[in-house]
Amino acid sequence: MTDATRNMDFAQTFQIEGLDVRGRLVRLGPSLDRILQAHNYPDAVSKMLAETLTLAVTLASALKYEGIFTLQVQGDGPISLIVADVTSEGAMRGYARFDEDRLIEATQSNGAAVPRLLGTGHLAFTVDQGADMERYQGITELDGATLSDCIHHYFRNSEQLETVIHTASNITTNGATAGSMMVQRMPDQSALSDEDAEDGWRRAVAILSSLTSDELLDENLDHDELLFRLYHEDGVRAYEPIEIEHKCRCSREKVAGTLKSFSRAEIVGEDGKAQVICEFCKADYTFTSSDLDELFKTSE
Ligand SMILES: [Zn+2]
Structure with missing residues (x-):
């Protein structure tokens, strides 16, 4: 079977049986490509957004939740904000904000990506499970x-959970792919001795670091085969994958609702229209003068 895309756009949980290690495998293809195409950001921004989306899907897949998981990165560097969110149904979206001049300067200099492009700041995630449910926040x-x-x-400082994530992305004019593999050491439920558990964890990490970016992003390499290739000696159990797609939650109705919370004079342009462009998916919601007549009819 050579249906390459079936190996992309999913998040999968796996368990390495002999090692008390749990893992996540995420591979994104067409869904990521659609997001990046819609924004058409400079390469450095696309790459950072791709990594943020991949991490958002990876972290979300490790949580039990019903709702929206958001990963937000904010800094004082050329890229000031990246937002990626994914619903428990696997609908993913994202965008970035950046300063063009500062970005050009930063891409000409050397150094690690985060300090150079994002600067000083923080990374935060929230889980929104609806109005009366608690928001879990990590920062x-x-x-x-x-x-x-x-x-x-x-994970080391706040959750005391040993975690290693390997990510990779490949963004070209022909398409974008990104992926991640994360392993986590399961705490305090081990039947193994401390020493064996420690050895097992080290082994899982060593094997993960042998994973090449080419393997992770190879659309022709089946994900079960990839997991088997890495962890067959210890026994790997893969769970049913969750499909990921690019889907925005914006709608004309929601935009209309927001517009109605302003006065007509505040939202209308010189041409008499009101235009709202969704920051996530670039959908254009334009309300003509007669649309606005209709919208503001009840309050006049
Ligand atoms: Zn949208």
């Missing part, structure tokens, strides 16, 4: 060369 400073490093710090 960590941007102290690492890559966003994955920052996530490692978060």
Whole structure:
């Protein structure tokens, strides 16, 4: 079977049986490509957004939730904001804000991506499960060369959960792919001795670091085959994958609702129209003068 795209756009949980290690495998293809195409950002921004989306899907897949998981990166560098969110149904979207002049300057200099492009700031995630449900929030400073490093710090310091994530992306004019593999050491439920558990964890991490970016992003390499290739000696159990798609939650109705909370004079342009462009998906919601007559009819 050579249906390459069936190997992309999913998040999968796996368990390495002999090692008390749980993992996540995420591979994004057409869904990521659609997001990046819609924005058409400079390469450095696309790459950072791709990594943020991949990490958002990876972290979300490790949580039990019903609702929206959001990963937000904010800094004082050329890229000031990146937002990526994914619903428990697998609908993913994202955008970035950046300063063009500062970005050109930064891309001409050397150094690690996070300090150079994002600067000093933080990475935060929230889980929104609806109005009366608690929002779980994790936050960590941007102290690492890559966003994955920052996530490692978060898990080590805030969750005391040993975690290693390997990410890769390949963004070309012909399409974009990105992927991640994350392993986590399961705490305190081990039948193994401390020493064996420690050895097992080290082994899982060593094997993960042997994973090449080419393997991770190879659309022709089946994900079960990839997991088997890495962890067959210890026994790997893969769970049913969750499909990921690019889907925005904006709608004309929601935009109309927002517009109605302003006065007509506040939202209308010189041409008598009101235009709202969704920051996530670039959908254009334009309300003509007669649309606005209709919208504001009841309050006049
Ligand atoms: Zn949208």
